Amino acid sequence: MIRRSQVRARQLDAMGVRKLSLFGVGRARAQEWGSAYVLIAPAIAALAIFLVIPILASFALVFAHYDLLTPPRWAGLENLQQLLGDRRLRTVYWNSLQIVVGATFLNQVLGLLLAMGVNRAMPAFLRYLLRTALFFPVLTTTASLALVWRFILSQDRGVLNYILQQLGLAPLPWLTDPHLALVSVILYDVWKSCGYLMVLYLAGLQGIPDELYEAAKVDGANRLQLVRHITLPLITPTAFFATVISIIGAFQIFDNAFVLTGGGPGDATRTIAMYIYEVAFKRYDMGYASAVALTLFGVLVLLTLLQFRLSRHWVHYD
Amino acid sequence: MSRRQMLRLAAGAAASLALAACGGRQMGPGSAQGTPGASPTQAVVEQPPKEGAITIIATSQMPINTWKTALKEAQERYPDIRLKVTQTSIQGGWSAYADKIITQIAGGEQLDVIMIAIEGLALLSSKRVLRPLDEFIQADSEAYDTLHNDIHKTLREMMQYEGKQMEFPFSWNNMVIYYNTKIFQEEGLKPPSPDWTWNDFLGVCKQVANVRGTAKDRYAYSFWGAGMFGMCAWYFNNDTSPLTDDWQDSNMLDPKVAETLQFLVDLIRKHRVAPNPAGWDENAQFHAGHLVMRTCGRWCIGASLAEKFTSYDLQYQPHKAGPYKTVVGTDGWGIATMSQHPNEAWKAVKVLSGKTASRAMVELGGNIPALRSVAEEPAFREYGPENTEIFYESLDYARTVPSPPNFNIIEPILDRHYSTIWNGQKTVQEAVKLAHQELQAEMDKLKEESRSSRVFAASTTRTCPCQEARVQ
Numbered sequence: 001m002i003r004r005s006q007v008r009a010r011q012l013d014a015m016g017v018r019k020l021s022l023f024g025v026g027r028a029r030a031q032e033w034g035s036a037y038v039l040i041a042p043a044i045a046a047l048a049i050f051l052v053i054p055i056l057a058s059f060a061l062v063f064a065h066y067d068l069l070t071p072p073r074w075a076g077l078e079n080l081q082q083l084l085g086d087r088r089l090r091t092v093y094w095n096s097l098q099i100v101v102g103a104t105f106l107n108q109v110l111g112l113l114l115a116m117g118v119n120r121a122m123p124a125f126l127r128y129l130l131r132t133a134l135f136f137p138v139l140t141t142t143a144s145l146a147l148v149w150r151f152i153l154s155q156d157r158g159v160l161n162y163i164l165q166q167l168g169l170a171p172l173p174w175l176t177d178p179h180l181a182l183v184s185v186i187l188y189d190v191w192k193s194c195g196y197l198m199v200l201y202l203a204g205l206q207g208i209p210d211e212l213y214e215a216a217k218v219d220g221a222n223r224l225q226l227v228r229h230i231t232l233p234l235i236t237p238t239a240f241f242a243t244v245i246s247i248i249g250a251f252q253i254f255d256n257a258f259v260l261t262g263g264g265p266g267d268a269t270r271t272i273a274m275y276i277y278e279v280a281f282k283r284y285d286m287g288y289a290s291a292v293a294l295t296l297f298g299v300l301v302l303l304t305l306l307q308f309r310l311s312r313h314w315v316h317y318d
Numbered sequence: 319m320s321r322r323q324m325l326r327l328a329a330g331a332a333a334s335l336a337l338a339a340c341g342g343r344q345m346g347p348g349s350a351q352g353t354p355g356a357s358p359t360q361a362v363v364e365q366p367p368k369e370g371a372i373t374i375i376a377t378s379q380m381p382i383n384t385w386k387t388a389l390k391e392a393q394e395r396y397p398d399i400r401l402k403v404t405q406t407s408i409q410g411g412w413s414a415y416a417d418k419i420i421t422q423i424a425g426g427e428q429l430d431v432i433m434i435a436i437e438g439l440a441l442l443s444s445k446r447v448l449r450p451l452d453e454f455i456q457a458d459s460e461a462y463d464t465l466h467n468d469i470h471k472t473l474r475e476m477m478q479y480e481g482k483q484m485e486f487p488f489s490w491n492n493m494v495i496y497y498n499t500k501i502f503q504e505e506g507l508k509p510p511s512p513d514w515t516w517n518d519f520l521g522v523c524k525q526v527a528n529v530r531g532t533a534k535d536r537y538a539y540s541f542w543g544a545g546m547f548g549m550c551a552w553y554f555n556n557d558t559s560p561l562t563d564d565w566q567d568s569n570m571l572d573p574k575v576a577e578t579l580q581f582l583v584d585l586i587r588k589h590r591v592a593p594n595p596a597g598w599d600e601n602a603q604f605h606a607g608h609l610v611m612r613t614c615g616r617w618c619i620g621a622s623l624a625e626k627f628t629s630y631d632l633q634y635q636p637h638k639a640g641p642y643k644t645v646v647g648t649d650g651w652g653i654a655t656m657s658q659h660p661n662e663a664w665k666a667v668k669v670l671s672g673k674t675a676s677r678a679m680v681e682l683g684g685n686i687p688a689l690r691s692v693a694e695e696p697a698f699r700e701y702g703p704e705n706t707e708i709f710y711e712s713l714d715y716a717r718t719v720p721s722p723p724n725f726n727i728i729e730p731i732l733d734r735h736y737s738t739i740w741n742g743q744k745t746v747q748e749a750v751k752l753a754h755q756e757l758q759a760e761m762d763k764l765k766e767e768s769r770s771s772r773v774f775a776a777s778t779t780r781t782c783p784c785q786e787a788r789v790q
Contacts, residue, residue, distance in 0.1 A: 067445070068420060068421070068424035069420065069423065069424055069445050069446070069447070150597070154597050155593075155594065155597060156535070156593055156597075156598060157533075157599070157603075162533060165531070165532065165533065170531060171531065173594070173741065175596065175597055176594050176596045176597065176737075176740070176741045177741060177743075178738075178741070178743050263734075264596065264733075264734065264737045265596065265734075265737035265738055265740075265741050265743060266734050266735065266737055266738040266743060266744075267734060268743075278730075281417055281421060282413070282417055282726055282727065282730065283726075283727055284420065
């Protein structure tokens with residue numbers, strides 16, 4: 001079998017630039033590779049230092065007792081056994097699951113509708129204004145916006161309840177009722193994130209050839225039929241990608257709930273990420289926190305694999 | 319320039335930037351870095367650099383300007399020390415503050431001198447973050463004299479752990495009722511008496527409250543709803559507490575605990591004279607006249623002065639059962655075991671807990687000074703409303719806020735369950751039962767860890783970031 005390096009070497013020979021060879025690779029090729037690795041070395045180093053090593057350390061800490069101040073001690077399977085009896089873990093996973101389902105569904109629907117809306121023919125300045133306004137929440141920091149929303153949703157002196165009272169309606173306990181607080185966290189996430197999904201879907205929509213729409217119109221298709229038979233099938237690859245990243249992001253929600261409700265009332269809006277933070281940095285139990293993080297990792301891997309498997313049935317690439 | 323030369327130049331520039339970023343932070347003495355995440359101009363105050371001086375870094379939750387005059391004094395008294403004081407946020411209470419301190423230490427930040435209140439004292443002491451001050455005090459007659467003759471015994475003992483003096487007391491607080499004198503007069507109410515009861519209090523609430531679900535509502539009273547200190551202001555006046563007297567077990571199943579919580583939740587849900595404490599800005603509402611009474615410590619006087627709000631006075635918490643008690647907590651300065659210059663750190667402790675710093679705190683409207691001599695000065699006595707003297711005179715019947723070593727775990731447990739009571743999610747009986755289960759599990763775990771650590775300490779030599787820790 002001829003290797004790619006050998007093909008490249010023959011090409012360089014033909015061009016007359018091949019010099020001394022080392023392991024069958026020309027010097028020019030080696031220089032090219034060298035430059036490439038030098039350029040990506042900082043990124044690889046950053047990935048290794050801030051991602052790979054902490055992940056490996058986290059896997060190791062699952063089997064240790066570590067309180068940040070004293071060296072880790074071997075714990076065997078104690079941390080994993082603790083997972084089974086942890087009732088709060090089941091509660092926070094249930095909260096996270098509700099947030100994932102609610103936020104993902106609303107983000108996909110709203111993102112697609114907004115993309116279809118801004119993709120229509122309109123004056124350029126209006127299109128620019130709409131896209132900027134809808135994408136702006138994505139650009140700002142989650143925590144600072146959540147602080148503002150906490151004031152807006154405050155029961156006694158919040159803007160939203162003031163408006164409701166002006167309309168003759170009773171004020172609602174947006175952040176202190178366990179059900180409404182969860183809804184508030186979901187709606188905040190949707191408001192913050194749908195702009196990003198709008199951009200994704202916009203790119204997907206603009207990849208659909210216009211000829212398909214024109215041909216369908218010639219055949220007498222109405223607007224609804226165009227969406228149902230052309231837009232939706234051809235947007236499925238984008239929808240698949242958007243769904244995967246939405247689910248992963250929703251499971252990792254931390255700052256929204258932390259700032260809006262602090263996880264309360266009780267544990268009503270405490271997410272799995274908040275629980276990991278609490279165990280690690282309030283209880284100083286890095287071992288058990290790593291075990292909980294491991295379960296989240298497992299859940300995300302399984303969900304992603306499942307989505308890839310299911311995508312064969314509903315994602316159309318041609 | 320060829321493509322290859324361009325690529326080499328870009329790679330070199332990227333490498334230079336990466337190395338510059340790595341070298342931007344210095345650790346250890348001499349570092350000019352402030353508290354992580356804090357703006358140096360807002361959260362750090364320090365003496366100017368001096369060649370050969372040893373840098374001592376202290377941290378506190380108090381505003382930075384509290385320490386400016388003390389730093390000048392330190393410069394004059396101890397020219398061999400360069401003192402820097404940072405501010406660590408107390409957002410989230412003392413348990414959150416203790417978490418930040420421990421995270422800073424675990425992250426390798428230099429901390430020589432730490433201020434923490436009793437709520438975090440056992441936590442930091444049990445983790446060997448603080449070193450005992452006994453040897454320093456015994457060798458320093460001035461400090462010994464101050465500690466035993468100018469500081470109340472209760473405050474002194476609050477800063478001890480397992481019989482050792484872990485911190486030098488600096489200030490303390492109790493909780494009293496602030497009430498709006500103008501609204502009381504308008505309603506024809508006499509000022510509450512020092513021995514007023516819960517029934518008297520409820521009667522006042524019903525008279526002054528005007529809650530109709532509009533933007534102009536006036537609530538009679540707002541309580542903390544969370545936080546051990548705020549809730550114990552009510553528990554102690556019903557002769558009960560969330561923990562047993564020895565702080566070893568949960569006391570949540572005491573009927574008086576449920577009685578206290580039921581009284582408070584009835585203020586919200588039955589009598590409608592108090593708001594759900596979650597998210598309620600009682601400071602702003604009290605000054606706006608939408609709240610008639612609140613429970614707070616002396617530190618709230620400063621906020622009222624800042625708002626130029628003077629139509630209020632103070633009274634003891636209403637009483638229900640048992641002897642009259644006021645909840646008390648003390649803070650003080652301690653030396654971190656990680657400090658590489660404990661003798662210099664002790665000098666910093668002396669300055670930061672001395673009269674200069676104490677007076678500055680009083681004048682800024684902070685806590686009650688631990689030094690009796692400062693508390694007797696006009697600056698303290700005349701600061702605030704007419705009844706200010708009840709702050710210091712209550713020390714004789716103070717009861718310490720429960721502060722076991724796992725305070726940072728048990729306080730959030732209680733807060734979580736309290737919030738389910740205030741919003742009606744659970745009844746008082748349901749919530750106390752669940753709180754008791756969690757609380758007792760944590761207290762049992764703490765007792766087990768204490769036993770293990772004593773066995774562990776006796777059998778091994780431990781190394782830890784707290785370099786000078788001694789296995790006791």
